[in-house]
Amino acid sequence: MSSEKIAKSGFLIRKKLAVLFLFSSVAVFAQQGKEVSGKITNNKQAPVPNATVKEEGTENSVTTDAEGNFIIKLLKDQSSLSVENEGFQSQIIPVNNRSFISVPLKEEKTKSIEQIVLVGYGSVKKSDLTGSVNTLSTDKIIERNTTSALEGIQGSMPGVQITSNSGRVGDGFKMTIRGNNSLISSGNPLYVVDGVPTDNIDFLNPQDIARMDILKDASSAAIYGSRGASGVVLVTTKNGATVKSGVSVSLETSYGVRTAARLPKMMSGEEWWRFHQAAYLSANPMTQTPAQLATLAGNQSPLLVQRANNGYNFDWYDAVLQPGSTQNHYINVSGRSEGGLGYNLSFGIQGNEGIIANDSNDKYTFKLGINHKINSKFTTGANITVARTVTEYGSDLAMRSAFSFSPLISPYAVDANGNDIPGQLFLLPGKLTYPDGSWAINKTSTINPLLEIANSRQNERVWQTLGNLFFQYQPKKWLSLKTTFSAGFSNSRLGISNTAETNVGIALNRLNSASVGKTENFNYTWDNQIDIKHTFKDVHDVSLLLLQSIYSNEEESSYGYSNGQPFNSEFYNLGFGLQSSYQL
Structure with a gap:
């Protein structure tokens, strides 16, 4: 063969190899830099918002929008996408040169919200729990349609006793966990609402509560120190973390009648x-x-x-008691925007009329909770609750006096x-x-109970505001860093007045008397925590919580009293009383 033919053959071979190499390069690098879109749904073909779609082997990830859609730009060739979301089984899907991928997720059968228990500043699986904790969902709290959260859960938990303080509608309820364990303290548990310590939860609308966790033993409540000696009640209000896409509006209203029950039979x-x-x-x-x-x-x-x-025969029951009433009006607006911002907004009006005159309680509540999953690693949110309560306590002696006549x-x-x-x-x-x-x-x-009711007054007005703001960074599935700032403010005023025709007035030689007490409280908590939860080889679980917490509480109170007012001005003009009776 001549050298010319050999040269031509070599040239043709090189040309074919070059063309082959060119097409091979196209096939290999076609996926790199390519945009892939898709839709994540559940087993009912409903969109799954806030699911994390991640390119395997990289830190490249996106989050699905409210309709379950996503768009991701690939960084590697021959990529696969992993899809994860709480409550669903994770999946890894090869791209295979596709530009659109539809992924139906299967629900995780072994996990449910009932199996996760809040303990102090963290949460554990119920199967791993060593302490004694009871968890109540919102359905359990509101199923009796009461205006008090504690009244709604009476008899729902072993070892927890809930009793009415006096029977008056404004006196609220007392919770005792595993009996009184102190001769000095009140025995009341520590209430923590969205991270804010409070004395009670009477100001909350039960329909605003998402869940309630009662820590009953020392091991569960140990992180709260001496404040949790009588148990801890963790209250989590509704927020935007679990709301569905779109906008949902609900309106509930109810009216009921209350009567005295199980009264003892009196003599004729x-x-x-x-x-x-x-x-x-x-x-x-x-x-x-x-x-x-x-x-x-x-x-x-x-x-x-x-x-x-x-x-x-005179019926003192009929003279003193009257039919009471309870009403509840509640509107809620919740939803999630296309950008992943979830919100829960509500406004409630509740009213109670007691079974004796001048005994009432009116409560107005406003609740806003928002949650924004910025991407697969960053989440932020805020909660705020504002409540105004106006209570007329009426007489605390009238019923006792009437029933003894x-x-x-x-x-x-x-x-x-x-x-x-x-x-x-x-x-x-x-x-x-x-x-x-x-x-x-x-x-x-004994004083006429009907005059006692008509001429004595105990009026309390309370403003209660609490909320929190948090920011969470989760670089790994097993590692979470979170900072939370929580604050609470309350302002209360209790006015008491008794005319000469009351038990107090008779004891003062038939003089009018009045007093006003005011209390203002502000507290804040700043928590910084690192939470590590990792499972090795599907058998070994490691859990570690590192926490720094700063707590501050300030309270101011004032009190004024006088008697001998020339006429009944209730508690609005203490200066009309005798100067010798002034108490501050």
Whole structure:
């Protein structure tokens, strides 16, 4: 073969190799720098927002929008994409030169919100929990449709006792965890609402609560120190972390009637008269006639004897008690924007009327929670709750006094014939006199409960605001760094007034009296934490929490009292009282 032919053959071979190498290069590097879009859905074909789509072997990742869509620009050739989201099984999908990928995620069957328990500043799987903790979801808290969160969970947890403080609607409820363990302290648990310590949670609207975790033993509450000696109640309000895409608006309203239940059966007038005469039996009762007993029992009380003989019977239950009511109006707006910003906004109005007059509680609440997953590593959010409560406590003695009165005694004045004068209340029904001043009944000196109710007032107004702001960075799935600033502010004013026609007024020689107490509190907590949770070979779990916490609490209070006001100005003019009675 000639050298010319050999040269041409070599040239043709090199040319073919060059062309082959060129096409091979195109095939190898076609994926690098390519944009791939896709859609992530669940097993019901609904979009999955905030899912993390990551290019395997790199730090290149994006987050799906509210409709589950994503666009990612590949950095490597022959790439695969991993898809992860809380509550779903992770998947790795090869790209294979595709420009659009649809990924249906399967729900994780072994994980659920009930299996995660909040403990102090972290959370653990319920199966790994060594302490005693109870968790209540929002459905459990609101299923009884009450205006108090504690009332709604009465009897729901072992070892936790919830009782009414007094029966008045504004007095709230008391929680005792595993019995009282101190002779000095109140035994109340520490309440922590969205990271803010509070004395109670009566100001919260139950429908704003997402979950409640009760830490019942020392090991669970140890991180709170002596403040958690009587247990800790962690309250998490609703925020924007779990809301769905789009906008959801809900409106709930309800009205109910409350009545006194399980009241003891009182004696009739006839039964009480026989019982009362027994107090006058002598050492030799067989020597006493019924007429002698009646004379002794009715000494200076002719009207009492007259009523007993005539079958008189006054119903003190009916005089003091009234039907109460409860109403709840709640509107909620929640959703998630295309940029991944989740929000939960609500406004509530709750009202309670007690079963005695001048006993009421009105509560107005505003709640805003937002959460923004900036990307697969950065998350931020904020919560704020504002509540205003106006409470009329009414009398704390009237019911007790009414139930101790004889059914032969009424609250009204009488005419010369001993007939009741409806609407004309007598100050001391047990010391009743006829219009001429002579005794009609000369027994107990208890104040007329209806006058006690009408002339005593305890009014409390409370503003309560609390919230938090957090920023979280999660460079690895097992490593999280979080900083949270929480703050709470409360301002309360309690005004008490009693006229001369009350128990307090009688004790002051029939003088009016009034007092005003004000309290203002501000506290803040700044927490910085590093949370490490890693599983090795699917068997060994390692959990480590590093925490720095700064807590500050400031409280100011003032008090003023006076008596001897010339007229009933309630608690608005303490300066009208006698100077010698001033207390500050």
